[in-house]
Structures are given as C-alpha cells and as structure tokens.
Amino acid sequence: MTNRISLKIVGASGQGIDSMGEVVAKSLKRSGYCVFGYREYPSLIKGGHASYQLDVSNEYIGSTETKVNLVLALNHHGIVNNLKDLKSGGILIHSTAGWKMDKASQELIVKESLKIICLPIEEILKKLKAKSILANVIQTSFVWAILGQSQEMLTDVVCARFAKKKDLLELNRKCIEEGFSLKQQHAELSIPMAKPDPKRWKDQLLITGSKAMGLGAVAAGMRVYIGYPMTPSSPLLTYIAAIQNKTGVAVKQAEDEITAAQMASGAMLAGTRAMTATSGGGFDLMGETVSLNALIENPAVFVLAQRPGPATGLPTWTAQADLLMAVGMAHGEFPRSVIAVSESSDAFHLMDDAFNIAEEYQIPVIVMTDKQIAEALYTQEPYDMKSIEIRRGKLVTDPDELAKLKSTDRYDPNAKDGISARWLPGSKAATFCSQGDEHNAEGSDNESSANAIAQMEKRMRKGDALLRSLPEPELWIVENGKRKMVTDDPDIDVLLIGWGSTKPVVLDVLKNQKPETRNQKLAYLHFSHLWPLKTARFETLAKKAKKIIAVEGNFQGQLAMLLRQQTSIEIKDKILKYDGRPFFVDELQLRIQSCIDDKKPVTRNQ
Amino acid sequence: MPIPLDTTGPTMKDFWSPVMCTWCEGCGDYGIWTAVKQALVELKIAPWQTLLCYDVGCHGNGSDKIAGYRFHGLHGRVIPFAAGAKVANPTLPVLAFGGDGATFSEGVGHVVHAVRSHYPIVFVLHNNGNYGLTTGQASALTPQNQPMNSAPNGMPEATINSMDFIFSLEPTFVARGFSGDIKHMTYILKEAIRHRGFAFVDMLQACPTYNKFATHKMLLEKCYRVEDEKYDPSDIVKARMLAIDTEKRIATGVLFKREDIPNFNERLVPRQGRKTRPIDEVEKFDVSGLMEELR
Numbered sequence: 001m002t003n004r005i006s007l008k009i010v011g012a013s014g015q016g017i018d019s020m021g022e023v024v025a026k027s028l029k030r031s032g033y034c035v036f037g038y039r040e041y042p043s044l045i046k047g048g049h050a051s052y053q054l055d056v057s058n059e060y061i062g063s064t065e066t067k068v069n070l071v072l073a074l075n076h077h078g079i080v081n082n083l084k085d086l087k088s089g090g091i092l093i094h095s096t097a098g099w100k101m102d103k104a105s106q107e108l109i110v111k112e113s114l115k116i117i118c119l120p121i122e123e124i125l126k127k128l129k130a131k132s133i134l135a136n137v138i139q140t141s142f143v144w145a146i147l148g149q150s151q152e153m154l155t156d157v158v159c160a161r162f163a164k165k166k167d168l169l170e171l172n173r174k175c176i177e178e179g180f181s182l183k184q185q186h187a188e189l190s191i192p193m194a195k196p197d198p199k200r201w202k203d204q205l206l207i208t209g210s211k212a213m214g215l216g217a218v219a220a221g222m223r224v225y226i227g228y229p230m231t232p233s234s235p236l237l238t239y240i241a242a243i244q245n246k247t248g249v250a251v252k253q254a255e256d257e258i259t260a261a262q263m264a265s266g267a268m269l270a271g272t273r274a275m276t277a278t279s280g281g282g283f284d285l286m287g288e289t290v291s292l293n294a295l296i297e298n299p300a301v302f303v304l305a306q307r308p309g310p311a312t313g314l315p316t317w318t319a320q321a322d323l324l325m326a327v328g329m330a331h332g333e334f335p336r337s338v339i340a341v342s343e344s345s346d347a348f349h350l351m352d353d354a355f356n357i358a359e360e361y362q363i364p365v366i367v368m369t370d371k372q373i374a375e376a377l378y379t380q381e382p383y384d385m386k387s388i389e390i391r392r393g394k395l396v397t398d399p400d401e402l403a404k405l406k407s408t409d410r411y412d413p414n415a416k417d418g419i420s421a422r423w424l425p426g427s428k429a430a431t432f433c434s435q436g437d438e439h440n441a442e443g444s445d446n447e448s449s450a451n452a453i454a455q456m457e458k459r460m461r462k463g464d465a466l467l468r469s470l471p472e473p474e475l476w477i478v479e480n481g482k483r484k485m486v487t488d489d490p491d492i493d494v495l496l497i498g499w500g501s502t503k504p505v506v507l508d509v510l511k512n513q514k515p516e517t518r519n520q521k522l523a524y525l526h527f528s529h530l531w532p533l534k535t536a537r538f539e540t541l542a543k544k545a546k547k548i549i550a551v552e553g554n555f556q557g558q559l560a561m562l563l564r565q566q567t568s569i570e571i572k573d574k575i576l577k578y579d580g581r582p583f584f585v586d587e588l589q590l591r592i593q594s595c596i597d598d599k600k601p602v603t604r605n606q
Numbered sequence: 607m608p609i610p611l612d613t614t615g616p617t618m619k620d621f622w623s624p625v626m627c628t629w630c631e632g633c634g635d636y637g638i639w640t641a642v643k644q645a646l647v648e649l650k651i652a653p654w655q656t657l658l659c660y661d662v663g664c665h666g667n668g669s670d671k672i673a674g675y676r677f678h679g680l681h682g683r684v685i686p687f688a689a690g691a692k693v694a695n696p697t698l699p700v701l702a703f704g705g706d707g708a709t710f711s712e713g714v715g716h717v718v719h720a721v722r723s724h725y726p727i728v729f730v731l732h733n734n735g736n737y738g739l740t741t742g743q744a745s746a747l748t749p750q751n752q753p754m755n756s757a758p759n760g761m762p763e764a765t766i767n768s769m770d771f772i773f774s775l776e777p778t779f780v781a782r783g784f785s786g787d788i789k790h791m792t793y794i795l796k797e798a799i800r801h802r803g804f805a806f807v808d809m810l811q812a813c814p815t816y817n818k819f820a821t822h823k824m825l826l827e828k829c830y831r832v833e834d835e836k837y838d839p840s841d842i843v844k845a846r847m848l849a850i851d852t853e854k855r856i857a858t859g860v861l862f863k864r865e866d867i868p869n870f871n872e873r874l875v876p877r878q879g880r881k882t883r884p885i886d887e888v889e890k891f892d893v894s895g896l897m898e899e900l901r
Contacts, residue, residue: 203901204901205897205900205901206900206901207900211900215893215896215897218891218893218896219890219891219892219893220890220891221887221888221889221890221891223694223884223885223887223888224690224693224694224884226690243896244876245875245876246895246896247876247891247896248877248880248887249876250693250694250874250876250877250884251874251876252693252723254686254719255715255716255718255719256715258683258686259686259715259716259719262679262680262683262686262687262690263686263687263689263690264690265687265690266677266686266687266688266689266690266691266693267690267691267693267694267884268690268694269677269687269690269691270657270691270692270694270695270698270885271694271695271885271888272694272695272883272884272885272887273888274690274694274884288680288683289680289683292679292680296677296679382897383893383897385892385894388890390888390889390890392888424675424695424885425654425656425657425675425691425695425698426655426657426675426695426697426698427654428654429654430654431653431654431674431675431676432675433669433670433675433676433677433678434676434677434678435669435670435676435678436662436677436678436679436680437678439670443670443676444623444625444670445625445667445669445670
C-alpha cells in the first residue's frame with residue numbers, strides 16, 4: 001500500500017490558491033516527497049469556488065484522492081463546501097471568526113472526529129501591519145508546521161519567490177514565524193507523513209503537463225508556434241510564449257483557430273517545425289486544414305487538449321471524449337496519426353515522436369491531452385535530452401540530391417510505402433505544386449480515374465507503413481509493490497484497458513491492490529498510439545484474461561468502440577466517467593473491485 | 607562584334623508550365639498571370655526562389671499553369687497559410703492570390719489581421735466582382751441589386767466598399783491594377799514584392815462569362831495610371847479618397863505606400879539579431895536551462 005496523505009486549499013478564484021499550492025508543493029518536494037497537484041476551478045477570473053489539492057507520498061504518485069487529511073479554507077464557502085471532503089480525523093483550518101457550524105456539520109464533526117481550527121489571522125495581520133494577501137503565508141506556514149516540516153525549508157522557498165521584492169521579504173519571514181508559533185498552541189494537530197526520501201525527489205521537476213509538452217516540442221526543434229486561447233490548451237500557449245526569449249521560437253497569437261492551423265501548416269510547408277494547439281471546439285474549426293494537409297502531404301502537428309463538450313460544455317474541467325473525433329475528423333479518407341499523452345513524462349517524450357511521424361510520413365499528427373494532464377502538477381524526473389531524436393524522413397536538402405529531383409518525384413505514386421521525396425520552397429530544384437485539388441505526381445490538377453486511384457492508394461499506403469512501425473501498447477503490472485512495464489504477455493486475470501490521463505491513476509490503483517485481492521492478477525494495457533491502432537497484443541491478452549475492463553473518461557467507451565471495430569472483440573465491462581472530473585484513486589479502486597466482484601457487466605457506474 | 611546577352615536571371619520561359627490554361631476566353635486571369643511572371647523575371651526571381659500561394663477560385667486553377675513552388679489551398683484561407691510560410695522562411699518571396707468572393711466573405715477576417723500583423727507578403731486580389739468558378743454568384747463586392755445566379759432579384763445585401771475598408775485598416779501598401787494593362791501590373795507587382803510589409807494589390811479584372819456590369823471595355827475606358835499624373839503615394843487621406851472615387855475614372859497604380867513601419871518578422875523580439883531562419887533551426891534544442899527553473 002502506498003503511504004499517502006492529501007491536503008486541499010479552497011477558496012475563491014484569485015485568492016492566491018494556486019501560488020500557495022505551488023509553494024507547498026515545492027517545499028514538500030525539496031523535503032523529500034513526491035507531490036501530485038490537482039486544480040479545480042470554475043470558468044471565471046475572480047470569485048467562484050476553486051481548489052488546489054496536493055497528494056503527497058514518499059513513493060511516486062500521479063493521482064488524487066477524493067478524501068483529504070486537511071482542508072485549508074480561505075473563506076467560509078470552503079467550510080460549508082469542503083468539510084465533507086475530510087477523511088476521518090481530518091483537520092479543517094479557517095479564519096472566519098465566530099463561524100457557527102450548522103447541525104449537520106456538527107454531527108459530521110463528531111461522527112468523523114474532525115478537528116476544526118479557526119486562526120486569528122486578522123489580528124496577526126494588524127499586528128504586523130501586513131496586507132491581507134499575506135494571510136496566505138501565515139496559513140501556509142501553519143499547515144507546514146502541522147506536517148512537521150522544517151521552518152527553514154518553507155522560508156527558503158517563500159523568500160526565493162519574493163527575491164525581487166526586497167521589502168516583502170522580511171514581512172514574509174515574519175508571517176512564517178507567526179504560523180509556527182500559532183502551531184505551538186495546537187500541539188494536538190499532526191499529520192503523520194511517510195519517511196522522506198530526499199535523494200529521490202529533491203532534484204526532480206515540478207511540472208504541469210502543459211509545460212512538459214511545451215518543453216518536449218521545443219526540445220524536438222519546434223521553431224514556430226501559432227496559438228489561439230482556449231482552455232485547456234491556453235497554458236501551453238502561455239508557457240511557450242513565456243520562454244520565447246530563451247528559445248527564440250517565433251510565437252504568434254492568431255485571430256482564430258483556422259488561422260492558427262493554416263499558419264502552422266504554412267510554416268511546416270516552408271520547412272520548419274511548427275505547431276498549434278486548441279481544445280475540441282477550436283479543433284472543429286481546424287478540421288478542414290487537417291484534411292488539406294493530408295492531401296498536400298504536408299507534415300503538421302496539432303495538439304488537441306480535451307474538455308467536456310458538446311459545445312462550450314464544461315470549459316475548465318476534464319474529459320477523454322474526443323478520441324473518435326480525432327480519429328474520424330475532417331472530410332475525405334486519409335492517413336493520420338493520433339497520439340495521446342498521459343502524464344508529464346510522455347507529454348515530453350511523445351512530442352519528438354509526433355514531429356518525426358509528421359515528417360517521416362508527411363501526414364497530420366494529432367497529439368491529445370486533456371485538462372487533467374494540462375494543469376495537474378507532477379513530480380518528474382528531469383528529462384534526458386539524449387532520448388530526443390529528430391528524424392525528417394525523405395526531406396531532401398543536399399544540393400546534389402536536389403539537382404537530381406524531378407517535379408514528378410514530389411507525389412510519385414510508385415514511391416515505396418507511398419512516401420515520396422519532399423523538398424522545400426527556396427530549394428534549387430525542380431518545382432511542384434502543393435496541390436489541394438487531387439493531383440498528379442507533380443501536383444498539377446488531374447481528375448482522371450486512374451490518377452485518383454493511384455494517388456489515393458499512395459497516400460493510404462503511408463498509413464499501412466506507419467501502423468507497421470508503431471509500438472504495441474504498453475503492458476503494466478505491479479510486482480513486489482512496484483509498478484513495472486513488461487515486454488512479454490503474462491497470464492492475467494483482469495486486463496484493464498485505457499489511454500491518456502487514465503494511466504497514472506490506474507497504476508496508483510494497481511499499487512494499492514488490497515492484500516485480500518492479490519490472488520487476482522491485474523494488468524493495465526495502455527495505448528499511446530490511438531490511430532492507426534495496433535491490436536495484436538490486445539488480441540493475445542484478451543484471450544488470456546478472464547475479464548477485460550475499459551477505463552475511460554467518456555460516456556461511450558470510445559477506445560473500446562475502436563477496439564471492437566478493429567478486432568470484433570467486445571469489451572463488456574467499462575468504467576466510464578463523464579462529469580468533468582478525473583478518476584480519483586480511491587474511487588477507481590472501488591469501481592474496479594466492484595466490477596471484478598460483480599458477475600454482471602458494468603458500464604457507467606458513477 | 608555581337609553584344610553578349612544577359613543570361614543572369616530567369617526568363618519567361620522558365621515559368622512555363624506544360625499544363626494548358628483553362629480560363630474562359632477574355633478572362634482577366636491571363637493578364638494577371640502574365641504580369642506575375644513578368645514581374646518575377648524582371649526582379650530576377652527564379653521559379654525555385656519563390657512561393658506562390660493560391661486560394662480556391664478561377665485564379666486558383668492557375669496554380670499548375672506556372673512554374674515555381676506553389677501551394678493551392680482552401681477557400682478563403684490563403685493569407686494565413688502564406689504568412690505562416692513567410693514566418694518560417696523570411697527570405698523567401700511569398701505571393702498570395704485570392705478572389706473577391708473568398709477574400710471578402712470567408713476570408714475577410716484574415717485580411718484585417720494580415721494588414722494589422724503586417725506580414726511581409728504580397729496579396730493579389732483577383733477582383734472580378736463575383737464568384738466565377740461556382741458559376742456567377744454575387745460576392746460581397748458585387749453591386750447591390752445586381753441580379754446574379756444566386757439572386758435573380760438582385761442581392762439584398764449592401765456592397766462592401768473594399769478600398770474604403772482596406773484603407774480603414776491603416777495599410778502600408780495599397781495598389782490597384784487592371785488586368786488589361788500587363789505592363790502596368792508588372793510595375794505594381796514589382797513595387798509590391800519590394801515592399802517591407804503587407805502589400806495589398808487589387809487587380810480589377812474582367813469576367814466575360816458572368817460579370818456583365820464591369821466589363822473589360824468599361825474598365826479599359828475608366829482606368830488610368832496615377833503615375834501619369836504626377837501622383838504622390840505618401841498621403842493616405844488623398845489615396846483613400848482617390849481609391850474610393852470610381853464614379854467617372856478608376857485610379858490604378860501604387861496608390862499608397864510607406865516603408866517606415868517594421869514588418870511582423872522584424873517585430874518578433876526573440877527573432878531579432880538572428881542570422882538563421884526558423885527553417886534553418888530544426889534541431890535538438892537543449893532545454894536543460896529551462897528545466898532548472900522548474901526544480
């Protein structure tokens with residue numbers, strides 16, 4: 001069993017919840033813990049009820065619990081809304097003087113032995129002549145003391161944050177001291193933490209999935225980024241823009257998603273690596289451009305950051321509901337690559353794959369993420385630059401080779417695997433037209449039957465070649481309490497299937513498997529490449545498993561639908577979720593167990 | 607002794623395409639097509655040294671009737687594609703072509719933002735006052751009440767005054783040509799290609815099949831060259847007045863230009879002072895320093 005605790009800071013959007021969460025996360029990581037941060041917030045700038053939850057362990061975790069050990073409520077709404085989020089024996093901290101609990105709350109407090117602490121924040125602020133935003137520092141410090149952590153560590157992290165504002169430094173230091181002295185009056189409060197492992201966690205990164213993707217794209221040689229704001233793709237635009245003076249990447253905020261897609265495609269045609277990102281609604285608008293890139297055989301990379309739809313849906317919440325859209329979008333038949341990242345590690349490492357596939361196969365590539373990945377805070381091993389590869393496929397740049405090219409080489413229908421030579425405007429060579437009408441080998445319009453057949457088959461052969469080159473999905477098991485990716489196909493009782501942000505939470509569940517159920521061998525099959533879909537391993541494992549369960553953040557079980565389409569194997573058991581929330585580790589554990597115990601197929605049990 | 611011939615630049619022959627033209631007899635596209643080739647030849651830009659981007663429409667059917675690196679894209683979307691190519695390769699001359707149908711309906715937002723962004727590309731408006739390729743429907747530039755294929759009673763919508771609209775965006779280069787005057791269009795295109803930022807070139811052209819209200823004959827009678835009348839193209843107010851006043855005469859030529867405004871690429875702070883172009887920089891980029899900030 002993983003030894004984990006969790007804290008939740010709640011209040012109004014704009015009260016500084018995120019920066020408090022980040023300070024605590026950083027301090028915990030430096031003290032030797034793995035931290036996983038999860039944000040919930042409504043679609044508005046100020047006000048509304050928001051939260052930042054930190055799950056903490058000395059082992060790797062990538063998920064959130066539904067119940068927490070401590071709630072820090074920055075306003076009285078937090079007392080009302082989040083008291084029920086506490087585990088038995090949990091602590092609620094607030095500073096709403098004179099707050100009277102209603103009867104139901106009082107009963108809950110008694111039943112669950114909850115501890116309620118009201119901090120005299122106003123008095124302390126008055127004493128220090130400090131602005132109200134510094135309440136956050138006092139409260140953070142108090143929580144930090146409850147966790148039994150060192151005052152120096154928190155002081156270091158907070159002071160580093162205010163290094164540029166010297167006048168605030170001293171005041172921050174005083175607030176931290178006040179927090180610790182308040183704790184001395186509450187000796188009874190403590191949250192036992194697992195033994196820290198500073199060697200393992202101290203130097204790791206704290207990174208959101210958006211930043212991981214941004215770094216991955218930059219590392220992979222992306223030199224132009226065109227964006228248009230839409231949650232949850234906006235943090236990627238913001239990050240790439242924020243680091244532009246260090247990276248030299250040309251960043252453009254376009255007038256709409258169609259422009260973003262067109263500009264990124266034009267930049268790719270000219271020969272750089274360019275990218276755009278949006279969410280479902282914006283991606284609808286990009287559909288025609290995806291189709292255009294397919295016909296002109298232009299490499300293109302689109303990031304699709306999912307949130308619940310249809311329409312504006314739940315703008316600041318999460319979903320895995322655009323898989324069928326990514327696989328099926330846009331008019332005409334054409335090969336494409338659909339990749340899904342799952343957490344901060346592959347959000348970085350799949351980006352060079354995406355660009356390499358785009359350039360090697362000269363096709364549109366759709367990289368899927370979601371709000372959970374985009375905004376969650378992961379503890380992440382620093383990325384290894386050596387793992388980055390840049391492969392540009394049949395791009396011709398050598399002057400001697402360029403001189404040998406004929407215009408008809410560009411879309412040569414007889415090219416091996418349908419992948420023909422590509423060269424760039426401005427190259428001293430025979431020229432061609434990147435033609436959006438059906439075209440012959442040099443890109444001139446051609447509406448003949450023979451040509452239409454030859455060119456369609458040429459393009460579709462690229463999809464076949466891509467399918468052959470892709471890896472089979474990853475199979476994960478837990479052995480001796482450790483998660484492990486295996487290359488063979490062992491005998492298993494229960495095969496869990498998933499993609500995207502499902503992975504880290506399922507793996508946390510596998511690690512938590514209760515002793516009494518350990519006779520059941522569970523394994524998780526994770527799909528990073530969703531299209532084309534490699535199915536041989538799934539078919540082998542499906543024969544071995546007594547039960548197959550799809551775990552997806554959507555209503556229909558979209559991966560299960562795709563697998564059935566490609567293999568005729570129907571996955572009857574599905575654990576689905578479509579309320580905008582990610583799977584929580586304790587919730588998913590219960591749902592998987594009840595699915596295993598129950599003889600009847602389960603779908604959509606909330 | 608014979609004088610040696612100048613063989614340093616490309617010739618019209620280099621822009622020849624084996625694909626036969628498919629435009630109607632008398633179509634203004636022939637003249638614009640010829641002037642584009644002529645302008646490139648005179649500027650010594652060889653086919654391999656340029657990117658010609660075509661929207662969808664009759665003019666776009668010319669994408670395979672000329673040599674050079676070309677792109678034939680989606681209806682209304684040519685400007686952002688061309689701009690993206692130019693951001694990636696700022697040394698490549700990029701020309702974009704679009705009709706009045708696409709440009710002032712689906713693509714009108716792109717025009718606004720292209721002027722504002724000041725991308726260093728040339729945009730040539732093939733302006734024949736209607737949707738030719740889809741058989742003569744009204745465009746946003748067709749005169750109101752003119753009976754067209756989609757509106758036998760005449761279009762109920764008001765007409766966009768395209769020149770007034772463009773000038774309202776504070777452009778840095780506006781020209782107008784007439785498809786019957788190849789020599790003058792060549793001059794205009796050369797000026798546009800040399801321009802520092804976004805060059806808007808309105809080419810008035812005949813559509814002998816569907817446009818019976820602004821015919822070649824009518825354009826021939828009304829168009830005149832501003833350069834013949836001691837014109838100063840630096841005054842935006844006068845240029846705008848001249849451009850929109852087409853009642854009796856239609857002014858053609860470079861109507862307005864200024865070269866003092868930095869273009870989009872020049873304004874990108876992280877690109878300033880770099881000798882390489884984004885297309886030269888596709889290689890592993892070490893993000894170790896950026897990772898440090900996340901520890």
